[in-house]
Amino acid sequence: KPKAIIIGAGIAGIASAIRLAIKGYQVDVFEANSKAGGKLGEIKTNGFRFDAGPSLFTMPQYVDELFKLAGKDPEDYFKYIKLKEICRYFYEDGLRLNATADLDKFARDIEEKTHSTAAEVQRYLKKSETIYDVTHRVFLERSLHKLKSYLHWDTLKSIFRFGQIDAFRTQAMANQAFFKDGRITQLFNRYATYNGSDPYQAPATLNVIPHFEYHFGAFIPKDGMYGIVSALVKLAEELAIRFHYSQKVEEILYTDAGKPKTKGVKVNDKIYKADIVISNLDIWFTYKNLLKGIAEPKKLLTQERSSSALIFYWGMDSNYSELGLHNIFFTEDYQKEFNAIWKDKTVSSDPTVYINISSKHIRTDAPAHAENWFVMINVPANTGQNWDQLIKEAKVNIIKKISRILNRNIEKDIICEQILDPRTIESKTGSYQGALYGNSSNNQFSAFLRHSNFSSKVKNLYFCGGSVHPGGGIPLALLSAKIIDDDIRLVV
Ligand code: FAD
Structure with missing residues (x-):
């Protein structure tokens, strides 16, 4: 069998591995962490379970497609439900809106409570x-x-x-x-x-x-977002894909006679041969650390990065009936918040706060009478800010804001806490500057300034994941694996 090596077991790396195994390749996946998932990770602490990264699941058909391609029934591996309520919105002036999947209802709610109309x-x-x-x-x-x-x-x-x-x-x-x-x-x-x-x-x-x-809907996997990873890894293992955890790839190897062609990878000074190599790493680190001797596409790599996030994972010793699965507490001045992030590269003093509570649907994610709060604000990518200080200030501002809007002291309910910030997003998932989605899309040409899914310099070298075409987020990362699949010759 021809051999393929995938570097990184992020969602796109796993999807690429599955697609190549179905094509007839013997696939080995090398992952630096001790678990698969990358940004799609999970945290378990004090009886609470949190999805560490993504919380909103859209386009589940792209996940189902992988089971179908393997001739399996997706339902046997992976179950999810369509949300009737997409998000609850809270404003400082007391306005509360409920974005429901029933769009007429949502539009009517807007017409009844604001100066906008359902027709708008x-x-x-x-x-x-x-x-x-x-x-x-x-x-x-x-x-x-x-x-x-x-x-x-x-x-x-x-x-x-x-x-x-x-x-x-x-x-x-x-x-x-x-x-x-x-x-x-x-x-x-x-x-x-x-x-x-x-x-x-x-x-x-x-x-x-x-x-x-x-239109397509918002969903929640029955086992939480990490359930996407567990189900795909199960399928991958059934397809005889070999996962090598805690194995950080050090170099992509290629032939130097004629046009370079991939030969394999080096891990812990050991060489593993392959006909095809797919890197699921952030493209920035792929060039900087793994592709020795290959000129970097400077223009693509120096594009502005997307924003990052500061997340507090709070175990809450109470139930909040006013909250749903997805909740947004808006800043009073959105432009000021974005100026803080993009112009001043700092954290707004009145940030928009997103709270995700998966235990609203998945009861086992928190002890009885408790809730697992994933509390996130958007922050700039890491360029060396004083994060310890910014995190301290942000925590105070977030607690004050939610307490003010809910008219309830939330601080006393926090019984455990973990924190993820741009520095730890970078160190734990290999994302340059802790950016969540590769490059930003802050100009019209962004789509053309993302790296392609193949190397024009090294034959049989491909790139998948949120930092390359077509972009970040689970659905697009899955599409990057599909585009590579379409390009690779069928073996069996
Ligand atoms: P990544 O998750 O980036 O994984 C790359 C993998 O490569 C990692 O496992 C890493 O350990 C491994 N690696 C790195 N270096 C090496 C090496 N040298 N050798 C071997 N392995 C290596 N998306 C959504 O769709 N919905 C959301 O609600 C959402 N919210 C988000 C919230 C947060 C806080 C974050 C962080 C992201 C969010 N995203 C969301 C984005 C989404 O998580 C990513 O776009 C997607 O998971 C990226 O997947 P990927 O395939 O690019 O791999």
Whole structure:
């Protein structure tokens, strides 16, 4: 059998491994950590279980597809439910909105409680659908770096409709024009943060993101987000894929006669041979640490990184009936918050706070009468800020904000705490500067300034994951594995 080596057992690395095993390769996955998952990790402490990274699950069909490709029934491995309530929104002025999967209900709620109308919401979501229709085949599902992608009729049709993707004004500008009520503009501006960007700089094309959530739906895996990893690793092991944990790859090896071609990798000074190598690492570290002697694509690697996150994992000794699975507590001044992150590279004193409580659905994630709070704010990527000080200040501001809005002292309920910040995101998952989603999407050309899924310098070397095309987040990371799969010759 031909051999493939995957570096990193992040979600895209596991998906690539499964796809190659199905193609007939003998696949070995080398992972620096002692467990699979990368950013999609989990924390267990004091009777609480937390998903460490992603908490919102969209496009589950991309996970199901992997089981189907292997000839299995996804239901036998991986169960999830569609959420009826997507997110609860809390504003400082007392406004509370409930984004339900029933869009008419959500739009009516907005009309009843704000100056915006249900028709505005419907027009906005229609626009979101149009942007999806025009962009998904070109920007998400195919390589942007192969001529053959542009020779598809549907790609050409999309290119003729590019005027509709709203690339020449910012998302915040577009949304302000859509909604009479600033609080609804704010609600939809938040989608820029789904790929770590700034709505006041990013193109309005990012208004495609709500389509994923409101049209395809938001989901929760029955075993939590880490359940995605466990189910895929189980499938991978059944396909005879070998996982080598706590094995950090030191170098990608290639032939030097003629056009370089991958030969394998070096781990702990030992050489492992392979016909194909796929790196699931952050592309920045792939070039800096593993690809010795290959010129770096400087322009791509020096793009601005996406934002990072500061997360408090709090075991809460109480139940909060006002809260749901996903909750947002908005800042009073969104532009000021984004200026703090992007211009001053610091943490806002009034940050928008996201609280995810998986125990609302998965009772075993917290002891009885308790809840597991994943409390996250957006912060800049790590460029050497004084994080210890910023974390201390942020904790005080977050506790004050939630207590104020819920009119209840939340601090006394915190019985255990763990913290993840940009420094530890970088050290634990190998993400340069702790960025959650690779490069930011703060300009119209971002899609073209992400690294391709293959190397133009080393034959049979591929790149998958959130730092390369088509971008960050679980669905896009899974699509990167699919694009590589489409490019690799069928072996059996
Ligand atoms: P990564 O998760 O980046 O994994 C890379 C792997 O490579 C790691 O396991 C690492 O240990 C390993 N590695 C590194 N160096 C080496 C080496 N030299 N040798 C061997 N192995 C190595 N996405 C969503 O869809 N929804 C969300 O709600 C969401 N929220 C997020 C919240 C947070 C706090 C974070 C951190 C991310 C969030 N994301 C979310 C983004 C999502 O987690 C990522 O886009 C996705 O998991 C990236 O997967 P990946 O395949 O790029 O691999």
